[in-house]
Amino acid sequence: MTDTPIISLRGVTKVYGTGATAFNALKGVDLDIRAGDFVAVMGPSGSGKSTTMNILGCLDVPSEGTFLFRNHPVQTLDRDQRALLRRKYLGFVFQGFNLLARTSALENVELPLLYRGDPKPERRAAAMAALDKVGLKEWWDHTPAELSGGQQQRVAIARAIVTSPDVLLADEPTGNLDSERSVEIMQLLTNLNQESGITVIMVTHEPDMAAFAHTIVHFKDGLVDSIEASHVAGTPTARGN
Template identity: 60%
Template sequence: MTREPLITFDKIWKTYGHGEARVNALAGVDLAIDRGEFVAIMGPSGSGKSTAMNIIGCLDTPTSGKYGFLGVDAGRLDRNRRAVLRNLYVGFVFQGYNLLPRTTAAENVELPLIYRGIAAGERRDRAIEALEQVGLLGRQNHTPAELSGGQQQRVAIARAIVAKPTLLVADEPTGNLDTARSHEIMDLLTRLNAELGLTIVMVTHEADIAAYAQRTIGFLDGHIASDTMTREAA
């Protein structure tokens, strides 16, 4: 029996503005992403890739069409129910790290668990475990100012995985890093995908970063222009 994809787009349209100012950011997109896939999304500015990512992460909803996540029509959920879905199933990593500057690495990683109402002792234990998974054991009491850019992004990844999400959404995760640190972060994401079975959807404009993914989807003018398997799943 074939397992249902984790993510499905069924004729997804996303439209902004009206009349002559009307813009179709997505124009009838069909897409399926399976559990455990590592997918890179590419495309020029205005291609629709960021809009697609926002819908995948339940940060936005389509104008029409069906967005399926875990078999649920997530595009029709109200704001509060989408927030619950994100909290339970989705982790996010952004280009700018988005760490709280005056709190330690461990405290930053604990944040998603606070929203789940998990007790302080368990939060701390799980934060330390997540920091160990990203290679930062021993740095849990450092603030962001005491960490390099690559280490800060590792903290952000630990925060994204601490609640054991089904999906990790990464928006230009290496955009603020030099080449060496970028490849370290991509090695880490590749390992988490393989070892945890974590589904990863990553937006990037860099071909060498996209090459780490198993599959690369190219957007152009609101359509999928290419969909290529770049390597086999781990």
């Protein structure tokens, strides 16, 4: 982990609608996330955590404020440039897995590389390596229907890391899993963070899952309410200002 923030938010606001119907989802968020950190984002519904994650994932843009990714002002990028940043630097994991039902695990993992235009031999090799990282190399030819929920989420994580992203954004990655499978997925994310150096930012409602992170960021009423170190030894590695 480095002291240099990979992500910095300063005074970030997000307003939906106009006039009397306007809703201030974010009211001036300040947050630094350091490269190599594992951050859990928590808060009640409507607290702003999902809006913040959408902005961090370049799926939405701030109404006001500054969003720096590796010191580059993301809010100045156009839609195509944000899409390029997503493809090159970000990986996404969702609660619902979002796998294609009639394709194999290998083909699902290949998809980001297919969209990127990588040659088939390179795609296959990278996808097999990603499946190996999540412990599913032997299941490469199985469809989602032939996999357990935990295995499907592992395939989804392999798909997210096949492009070697700098940041992995995980939205309730254990929300559809039982407690045993949830712990397996959290251990996998921890290993990817520690061994591959991927910065992990995870939204969760579950304190037990958040405890796997280095740092827990609590949102409330559109602002960062508090930041605390988790059970991992050391100083907090994300901070609000």
